[in-house]
Amino acid sequence: RRQKVRMEVEQAHPYFWGDVGEYETKTFTVGQLLIRSGASVNIVAVDSITPLHEACLRGQAQCVRLLLDAGAQVSRALIHGSTPLCEACSAGSLECVQLLLDHGAMADPALTSRTASPLHEACMGGNSDCVRLLIATGASLEAYDLYYGTPLHVACANKHTDCVKELLNAGAKVNAARLHDTPLHHAAKTMQVEMVETLVEFGANVYARDQHNKRPVEYTTPGSPSATCLTFYESNPMSLQQLSRLALRTELGTRALKVIGQLNIPKLIINYLCY
Template sequence: MDGMFDGRTPELHTAVQTNNTDRLLQLIQAGHSVNSEGVDLVRPLHEACFRGHIECVKILLDNDAEVNVRNIDGATPLCDAASSGHVDIVRILLQRGAYVNPPLLLTSPLHEATLRDKWETVEVLSAAGANLNSSDCHFGTPLHVAACQGSLTCAQALLRAGACVNSIKSLNTPLHEAARRQDVPLILLLLAYGADVTMRNNNGLRPI
């Protein structure tokens, strides 16, 4: 498959998938809803943001696409743009009112960007007020994600922005996660930002 949302048949979705801006405008002018639902409640704006089709994003937003709409998994267009590392689209969405901290979401755009090692997107979201210390349902904070994934660049971006180096998930700190991976550069980075080597996890273990 070519991407995350392939196989969607609504015409507006197809125009966005193929980055056919002329066809997209024709369909909108003919009365097709920019908020039409595809499979799994995926909207055209989700498609455009995930694929990085910036002109489609602009057209959809200019024609009243819902910027904070959610798909079946609860992901917003900003989550899709963040996970794909489309920084320019992330900026546009934020300018157009996208929630940098979507409520009632099991993850966040910042978690999505960190999970896929998109450090530039992490910087943009952090500067826009993303909650650096919120926990998702899997890893913990974005810094936990960076430690679990071995993403040094994202960890650096998060720590520069002020992420808590000793945040806890199941009593594991990011240093526990980096130590589990035996990731020396990441361990040294966390120690430089004040990671506590004496903290114990739920098994009573210190990072060492």
């Protein structure tokens, strides 16, 4: 889907094969001239693509600011439901994401059967800075996409451990399921040892079975680091210390980091509770 949109944009507006900064400067200058000449900033092209969608997809912050200041519709959706914020998150442009949010972009637009949330898009691209900003803005950690599941599913399936950590620390549900498929199943399939360890530390169920009645370890290669790791977790119970941390984090949910940081306890313990 993302590739299709990119191809359509580039076919409609041939890319300048030179320095990216120079291209953006030229685009910005042309945009200024067109706007001054009365061109509509909300004109639509293929699949309802607007200039703002294209600027966000390319991560052109100068152009995004120009368009927004000229009255571009900040949450205009494409035919398949993708908004400029989705495009900016996909491109990994933190500056564009911030500009859109400052102009009222919805962090949680209505999802359709053909689109994902901005947080899904950021996790898909491994853009952890964008993930962090969206979470701070109040984006739903459990936004559900019919094809991908939650943002945590997406981050795990695409091997983005940094995004996984951002989501879990913010209180994302570690055992959220899509057709019984958990984030840990995805981590096992992609053989990401650090990700597996992180998920289990946050309470992932190593015994969970998916729609094929398989546990996460059954998706690993026997003898691999991931298999060894999961086999160890299946065979050894968590320590009382770890169970206590999990109980506290579960009770506090999405408030955990804020509340724990205010506790009058040693910094070493706070660091442990906050991972």
